[in-house]
Amino acid sequence: AQTVTQSQPEMSVQEAETVTLSCTYDTSENNYYLFWYKQPPSRQMILVIRQEAYKQQNATENRFSVNFQKAAKSFSLKISDSQLGDTAMYFCAFMKKENNDMRFGAGTRLTVKP
Amino acid sequence: DVKVTQSSRYLVKRTGEKVFLECVQDMDHENMFWYRQDPGLGLRLIYFSYDVKMKEKGDIPEGYSVSREKKERFSLILESASTNQTSMYLCASSPATSGVFRQPQHFGDGTRLSIL
Numbered sequence: 001a002q003t004v005t006q007s008q009p010e011m012s013v014q015e016a017e018t019v020t021l022s023c024t025y026d027t028s029e030n031n032y033y034l035f036w037y038k039q040p041p042s043r044q045m046i047l048v049i050r051q052e053a054y055k056q057q058n059a060t061e062n063r064f065s066v067n068f069q070k071a072a073k074s075f076s077l078k079i080s081d082s083q084l085g086d087t088a089m090y091f092c093a094f095m096k097k098e099n100n101d102m103r104f105g106a107g108t109r110l111t112v113k114p
Numbered sequence: 115d116v117k118v119t120q121s122s123r124y125l126v127k128r129t130g131e132k133v134f135l136e137c138v139q140d141m142d143h144e145n146m147f148w149y150r151q152d153p154g155l156g157l158r159l160i161y162f163s164y165d166v167k168m169k170e171k172g173d174i175p176e177g178y179s180v181s182r183e184k185k186e187r188f189s190l191i192l193e194s195a196s197t198n199q200t201s202m203y204l205c206a207s208s209p210a211t212s213g214v215f216r217q218p219q220h221f222g223d224g225t226r227l228s229i230l
Contacts, residue, residue: 009154045204045221091156102147102219106156 004094006105013082014113020067021077021108023092029053031097034068034075039089039107048090051075053097082112117141120205120222128230133192135225137205144210146188147219148172148180151202163188164210195229202226 003026013019025034036048051059051068058066063083067076079086092105121136139146145164149157149172159172161180169180177199181189188207192199203226206219 004156006156042223044223045206103159104149104157106154 004092004103004105006090006092006108008108009106010109010111012111012113013079015082015084017082018078018080019082019110021079021090021092021110023075023077023105025073025075025092025094027073027094027096029096033095033097034066035093035095035102036064036066036075036077037091037093037104038086039091040085041088045091049077079110084112084114086110087112118205118207118220118222120203120225122225123223124226124228126228126230127192127195129195129197131192131195133195133227133229135190135192135203135205135227137188137190137207137222138186139188139205139207139220140186141207141209141220142185143207143220144185145208145219146182147206147208148178148188148190149204149206150174151204151224157204160190197229200227200229 005024032053034051038046038048049059049061049064051066058068063080065078089107089109091107093102095102118139127133147162148160151157158174160178161172163169163182166182166185179191202224204224205222208219
């Protein structure tokens with residue numbers, strides 16, 4: 001079974017600064033997808049960014065980017081120019097290519113301070 | 115716009131009751147999922163379904179069952195509710211994998227269930 005580990009239960013960052021959230025995973029699969037989801041206080045999950053394992057180039061979505069290290073099984077999320085609206089729980093998730101069975105990490109609570 | 119609707123945002127039930135949590139999606143998705151979310155544990159998969167009348171156990175199926183009689187509706191059933199089933203329950207859906215780009219799941223708003 002695949003496991004996803006987020007080792008930082010809570011983090012904080014000053015507004016306009018950069019923060020990196022870590023995620024590691026364990027799998028014997030070679031083809032898979034990785035995701036970062038955001039869950040604001042309103043509770044609905046929102047997809048932030050996704051990465052396909054066969055692509056070496058790191059995904060970027062505006063202020064959000066990932067550092068995908070396949071050999072190390074690491075998938076960190078970098079948030080640049082942090083905004084107050086970035087305050088949320090962030091979940092890292094893993095999905096095998098052949099099905100939609102997704103596994104989540106325990107989450108990191110990020111607080112952006114003014 | 116995609117929509118996953120869970121019938122209740124908050125629900126309070128008593129120990130031993132049979133509890134139904136309903137989820138409906140309007141995107142004609144084949145796959146539907148039920149998760150529970152607990153602090154420090156993230157999301158854990160209870161059951162998922164790839165098609166009507168099909169179901170697969172997730173990580174923590176004990177104490178739960180599911181029903182998928184129609185494509186758009188996926189129900190989670192607590193056969194005899196217990197206090198350790200107090201949690202936030204999230205439903206999600208996604209399209210089938212074959213022949214299409216695998217989109218990540220779309221989530222409902224969640225149901226906060228308290229068992230007294």
